[in-house]
Amino acid sequence: MPSTAPRDTPPPRTGTxxxxxxxxxxxxxxxxxxxxxxxxxxxRVRTTAVPxxxxxxxxxxxxxxxxxxxxxxxxxxxxxxxxxxxPADSVAEVVARYRETVARANDVLDGCTRLDAPVPRAxxxxxxxxxRWALAHMIEETGRHAGHADxxxxxxxxxxxx
Numbered sequence: 001m002p003s004t005a006p007r008d009t010p011p012p013r014t015g016t017x018x019x020x021x022x023x024x025x026x027x028x029x030x031x032x033x034x035x036x037x038x039x040x041x042x043x044r045v046r047t048t049a050v051p052x053x054x055x056x057x058x059x060x061x062x063x064x065x066x067x068x069x070x071x072x073x074x075x076x077x078x079x080x081x082x083x084x085x086x087p088a089d090s091v092a093e094v095v096a097r098y099r100e101t102v103a104r105a106n107d108v109l110d111g112c113t114r115l116d117a118p119v120p121r122a123x124x125x126x127x128x129x130x131x132r133w134a135l136a137h138m139i140e141e142t143g144r145h146a147g148h149a150d151x152x153x154x155x156x157x158x159x160x161x162x
Contacts, residue, residue, distance in 0.1 A: 008161050018055040019115060022135040023106075030102050033063060036149040038095045040160035041157055045091055055092055058083040058153040059145050064098045066141055067082045070134050073121030109135075 009032065014024030027138045037045070039140045045057045065082035066075040076082060085094055108120060115132035129137070 018132075022115075022132070022139065023109065025108075026135055026139050026142065029139060029146050031100075032093055033060065033142060033146040033149050034102075035069055036146065036153050036159075037091065037098075040091055040153060040159075042091060044156045046085075047156065049152055054083060054148060054152070056087050056156065059088075059089060059149050059152070060086040060094050061089075062100050063142060063145055064094075064101045067098075067105050067138065067148055069099045070129075070138060071108045071119060072101070072123065075122045075123065090140075 009028075012024045012028040014020045037056055040056055048055050048056050061084065062082040063078075065074070065076055065077050082092065090127075108133070111120065112131045115135070116130050118128040119131055119134045150160070
């Protein structure tokens with residue numbers, strides 16, 4: 001009888017430095033959440049399965065906005081709106097936009113040599129977190145929403161694993 005256990009990807013093997021560990025785990029989570037959304041069936045990918053109205057595609061739209069705010073300096077004034085994607089946006093477009101944002105964020109991070117230095121982004125009049133804080137926050141944020149995405153995807157079409 002074939003195994004019904006979900007496929008799973010183990011935690012990443014990283015280098016030993018703090019930067020390599022933090023970036024390795026963030027990229028692992030980013031890849032996991034994008035894979036969870038990629039290929040999700042329309043229009044069910046927009047279905048809200050919980051009272052908050054959260055849906056799988058909206059989670060990735062939100063994570064795109066968080067990446068842009070933390071690493072690229074975007075000013076987000078309406079966080080609840082980041083959970084809504086335009087009806088015309090396809091799953092492939094939302095996933096591509098997330099992956100492009102992650103690539104741009106990684107370009108910023110590639111220029112950061114010290115974890116205690118401020119994130120190099122232009123947001124006049126606002127406190128700028130350290131690179132360490134930004135990485136830890138994005139690991140927490142992405143991990144939390146990746147867990148939500150796991151549940152929502154399984155409810156949509158039974159897909160499990162990361």
